[in-house]
Amino acid sequence: MRSLDEILHESSARHKHLCPRQVLGARMALYASELLGLELPGRDKRLLVIAETDGCTVDGLIAATGCHIGGRTLRILDFGKVAATFTDTRTGSAFRLAPTTESRSLALDYA
Numbered sequence: 001m002r003s004l005d006e007i008l009h010e011s012s013a014r015h016k017h018l019c020p021r022q023v024l025g026a027r028m029a030l031y032a033s034e035l036l037g038l039e040l041p042g043r044d045k046r047l048l049v050i051a052e053t054d055g056c057t058v059d060g061l062i063a064a065t066g067c068h069i070g071g072r073t074l075r076i077l078d079f080g081k082v083a084a085t086f087t088d089t090r091t092g093s094a095f096r097l098a099p100t101t102e103s104r105s106l107a108l109d110y111a
Helices: 004-015 021-038 056-065 101-110
Strands: 047-051 072-078 084-088 094-097
Touching: 004 021, 004 056, 021 047, 021 056, 021 084, 021 094, 021 101, 047 056, 056 072
Parallel strands: 047 072
Antiparallel strands: 047 084, 084 094
């Protein structure tokens, strides 16, 4: 599995800079992979990510998971929330993750 620094390097290259929401997206994806027991980035279309925002957070999610819209493994429902649902399509297990206030502050410091 790639390190957070490697994931954020990829995300910032796509996004043209590093911002706190990219960090949050990447961290949520890494945590979801632990909860679901899946290795990232996935290559078997087993992981489906439903993001509740567009923009910066999604760049972090894409870099960490390898999911993308064209591959039908990423869906964006823009509710304006920094949150995402991660589903293992094989088992049906799913988790919705949203950052805490503390994690938002830590992401700001990290970026």
